[in-house]
Amino acid sequence: MEPWERVWIDAEAFGEDIHSYINCTECHGGEAVDDFEAAHAEQITPVVNSPEVCGRCHVDNGQPAWDSLHNQLTGYDTALYARSAPEHYGTLEEMEANHCNSCHATCGDCHVSQPTSVGGGLVKGHDFYTTPSMSQNCTACHGSRVKDEYYGAHEDISSDVHFRARMACTACHVADEMHGIDMDNLANRYDGTQDPSCESCHEDIQLGKDSEIREHEIHQPEDMSCQVCHSTTYINCINCHVEQTENGTPFFTVEENFLGFYIGLNPEVTEERPYRLVPLRHVPIDRESFSFYGENLLPNYDARPTWVYATPHNIQRNTPQTETCKSCHDNNDIFLTIDKVAEDELIANENVIVEEAPEW
Amino acid sequence: MRKSTLLSLLLVFALLLPGFVLAQDTTTEEVDVLADIIMPRLEEYNAAMEEAGYGTLKLDDFMVMLAEDPEVVVLDVREVAEVEETGIIENALHIPLRTLGENLGLLPDLDATIVVVCKSGFRATLGMTALKVLGYDNAKVLVGGMGAYLAEEYPVVEMAEEVEAGEVPADIDPLLLEYVAANLANLPEGWGVVTPANLFEEMFETMPDLLLDVRSAEEWADPGYIEGATHIWVNEIMPNVAELPEDLEANIVVYCASGYRGGIAMTMLQLMGYTNVRNLAGGINGWIAAELPVLKDA
Structure with a gap:
């Protein structure tokens, strides 16, 4: 977007939007007076805060959206705090305030502007829109993994079959999920009900049922997630480090990223996700990720795996795994075996490492 | 001044060339379609292009x-x-x-x-x-x-x-x-495509009456241009119609970098009444890929 587009308010078009009946100051603060200095004497907030502003009218969505994973980023806290200790939580919060705050998705980040994590800016001249834009909202944050996989940006790897069927993110990830309706106190996005699930559309071909697909009938729901067979090579990242420049600007570096596909043991088998095997993605955590802010901030680093449950968004009907039974059976290459795990991460990942591929 | 002179010229040619008049009757009893409707519309379209x-x-x-x-x-x-x-x-x-x-x-x-x-x-x-x-x-x-x-x-x-x-x-x-x-409806057989190899071969015998480069000035400078070309940026065709041939049957070849702006220019010229316009397939990128020569101004 051009810089002017980010701040341009098309008065004529906005006049057609129902929100134009609300005074600017209702959402952004300040004084509605005909004097610049006086009007801006109070703090003006470009990003409004959901339960107090949007929630006044959107009563069903305001508070849940505020509490949702999208806004609270609880998944990050869950992972970080589990690897840390209470005495370091304050330091980690300071780190998060510097490096993660732009990731918190407000109502406006999906319904009027681009997320601040990609520089912000009004998408349609301050017109509000009900359905977020896949390209300007969803993938603005979910870029390096979801976008690149879904769009097929990695060389020689096809885009997701759902993308090819013209499905935008909101075709699966509907409003209630995005707003966190009936999804209280989730630890991360793989906590609670699996919604959306593959089965909600592909009801007739569930594992272990009479589907007339031999492979689907042989394997049971407890054996593996759908992605084990129907996703393909995805990106993995190693060793993210956060720092600040001399003048205090926060930045991060990722030591390495690589493409690969690794089936491992499900780190958290639940009733909703009963699978023994799932694809595992390496997340960019490292013992020293936050050492700029203090020593040994992750004393319980080994409490969680660094290879985590993944649902790559590059679903294909046919993948290397679906070619023959021996694509997986007797094929250690495709499994996260001990030789593929860094020595320093063996303890952290002991519950997800596969001893060897299942026999044929 | 230039514009009104050209419009008059185009009208005169439209009336004088029987083949053209048969192919596209540009006048009605009340309106000169080319001068009164097409040219102003092309000017409007061209001005909005940037x-x-x-x-x-x-x-x-x-x-x-x-x-x-x-x-x-x-x-x-x-x-x-x-x-x-x-x-x-x-x-x-x-x-x-x-x-x-x-x-x-x-x-x-x-x-x-x-x-x-x-x-x-x-x-x-x-x-x-x-x-x-x-x-x-x-x-x-x-x-x-x-x-x-x-x-x-x-x-x-x-x-x-x-x-x-x-x-x-x-x-x-x-x-x-x-x-x-x-x-x-009257688009020619072959759609007006000319390949780099064919154009290069033709140029040994006869140069086009106008070899029109519609890229930007920066692109003209680097990677260069085809010898004999005239440069008019596609965004500025209408302000420069005086540079175009008077003969509506003139042999015109248009090119850009890859063919798209050339296609736009070709259609604009055809709508102005030019009956022999072609567009270099693949543009100068295709020309360079075929290892054909380009010139660069010092």
């Missing part, structure tokens, strides 16, 4: 657009046999390019986003430009066409769905539509 862009749409962006916006209209302008051979994008309209002008009733309103596709992008650019001149401001062309789409194994269906024709948008001047439709 802000509106050229309308090229890369395949990746096209796929995102299809996923995000169910209202996007895909318009396939290939011939019937081509569609039968490869299939067609689901929900696409199929209107062969030469019949586009007489089938506007199949298209939605003027403000709709219409992505025109053909095999490679060459014909679709002509179709897109014609639509833009008619007032479909959001017409676009799929870069690489069905060739690029199929190479990625994106899905197709066997045939286009039948669509009931509606009314032609009332905002389109019937005389403008009649003129543009005739222009499309």
Whole structure:
């Protein structure tokens, strides 16, 4: 977007939007007076805060959206705090305030502007829109993994079959999920009900049922997630480090990223996700990720795996795994075996490492 | 002054050239269509080009657009046999390019986003430009066409769905539509494509009357230009019509970097009445890829 587009308010078009009946100051603060200095004497907030502003009218969505994973980023806290200790939580919060705050998705980040994590800016001249834009909202944050996989940006790897069927993110990830309706106190996005699930559309071909697909009938729901067979090579990242420049600007570096596909043991088998095997993605955590802010901030680093449950968004009907039974059976290459795990991460990942591929 | 002189000249030529008058009757009893309708519309379209862009749409962006916006209209302008051979994008309209002008009733309103596709992008650019001149401001062309789409194994269906024709948008001047439709219907065999090798060979015998480079000044400077070319940036064709040949049958070859702006310029020239305009396939990129010579100013 051009810089002017980010701040341009098309008065004529906005006049057609129902929100134009609300005074600017209702959402952004300040004084509605005909004097610049006086009007801006109070703090003006470009990003409004959901339960107090949007929630006044959107009563069903305001508070849940505020509490949702999208806004609270609880998944990050869950992972970080589990690897840390209470005495370091304050330091980690300071780190998060510097490096993660732009990731918190407000109502406006999906319904009027681009997320601040990609520089912000009004998408349609301050017109509000009900359905977020896949390209300007969803993938603005979910870029390096979801976008690149879904769009097929990695060389020689096809885009997701759902993308090819013209499905935008909101075709699966509907409003209630995005707003966190009936999804209280989730630890991360793989906590609670699996919604959306593959089965909600592909009801007739569930594992272990009479589907007339031999492979689907042989394997049971407890054996593996759908992605084990129907996703393909995805990106993995190693060793993210956060720092600040001399003048205090926060930045991060990722030591390495690589493409690969690794089936491992499900780190958290639940009733909703009963699978023994799932694809595992390496997340960019490292013992020293936050050492700029203090020593040994992750004393319980080994409490969680660094290879985590993944649902790559590059679903294909046919993948290397679906070619023959021996694509997986007797094929250690495709499994996260001990030789593929860094020595320093063996303890952290002991519950997800596969001893060897299942026999044929 | 230049503009009014040229308009008069064009009118005189239109009246004097029997073949041209037969092919496209530019005058009615009340209105000189070329001078009073076409030229002003081309000026308007050309002036808006810098802000509106050229309308090229890369395949990746096209796929995102299809996923995000169910209202996007895909318009396939290939011939019937081509569609039968490869299939067609689901929900696409199929209107062969030469019949586009007489089938506007199949298209939605003027403000709709219409992505025109053909095999490679060459014909679709002509179709897109014609639509833009008619007032479909959001017409676009799929870069690489069905060739690029199929190479990625994106899905197709066997045939286009039948669509009931509606009314032609009332905002389109019937005389403008009649003129543009005739222009499309009379597109030459081969669509005006000239390959780098063929053009180079021709240039040994006869130079075109006008070899028109429509790229920007920066592109003219680097990677250079074809010897004998005249430079008019595509965005500034209409302010520079005085530089164009007086003879509407002049042999004109247009080129840009890859062929899209050349296609836009070719359509504009054809709408001005030029009857022998071709566009260099692949533009100067194709020329350079064929290891043909380019000049650079010192």
